[in-house]
Amino acid sequence: MPKPSPSSPPFSERVIAAVRSIPEGCVATYGEVAAVCGSPRAARGVGAVLSGRMEADLPWWRVVNRSGALTIPSHLGLRSLQRTLLEKEDVGFDVDGRVDLSRHRWTTGADEVD
DNA sequence: GCATTGACTCTAG
DNA sequence: CCTAGAGCCAATG
Numbered sequence: 001m002p003k004p005s006p007s008s009p010p011f012s013e014r015v016i017a018a019v020r021s022i023p024e025g026c027v028a029t030y031g032e033v034a035a036v037c038g039s040p041r042a043a044r045g046v047g048a049v050l051s052g053r054m055e056a057d058l059p060w061w062r063v064v065n066r067s068g069a070l071t072i073p074s075h076l077g078l079r080s081l082q083r084t085l086l087e088k089e090d091v092g093f094d095v096d097g098r099v100d101l102s103r104h105r106w107t108t109g110a111d112e113v114d
Numbered sequence: 115g116c117a118t119t120g121a122c123t124c125t126a127g
Numbered sequence: 128c129c130t131a132g133a134g135c136c137a138a139t140g
Contacts, residue, residue, distance in 0.1 A: 011136085011137070012137085012138085029122090029123095030121075030122055030123085031122070031123065034122085034123095034136085039135090039136065039137090040123095041122090041123080041134085041135050041136065042122090042135075042136045042137065043121095043122035043123055043135085043136080044120065044121085044122045044123085044135070044136055044137070044138095045122090045135085045136040045137035045138080046121080046122080046136090046137085047120065047121035047122065047137090047138095048119090048120065048121080048136080048137045048138045048139085049137070049138075050121065051120080051121060051138080052138065052139085054121095060121080063121080064121090065121080065122065065123085066122075066123065066124095070121085071121050071122075072121045073120090073121065078121080079121095082121095
């Protein structure tokens with residue numbers, strides 16, 4: 001009988017690995033990270049994981065929503081922190097406070113056009 | 115183990 | 128292009 005798949009790490013770990021794989025000066029969307037995790041519809045799950053692993057060595061600030069906007073709770077001051085960190089990473093912001101996804105959109109290289 | 119919440123995304127207007 | 132509503136997934140109590 002098939003063993004309980006020992007090579008199936010939890011989603012959390014996969015999200016951590018995906019986010020950690022994001023190079024400096026680049027940003028990825030929750031849906032992109034979720035897709036790499038195996039669930040393209042688990043965009044919310046990614047946020048849930050990040051909120052619980054933010055204390056780890058995880059560049060959570062490189063993760064933005066599909067519009068490139070920072071959907072992080074501002075009451076914790078994290079929104080300003082993320083924007084500051086991204087600006088320090090050489091990431092540009094739009095006048096609306098959104099990241100230039102056309103310029104910093106990170107991809108896994110699995111489905112790269114061009 | 116069920117119910118609620120939340121750093122999302124999609125479709126429709 | 129922006130707003131509104133519904134759906135999906137995972138974490139937490």
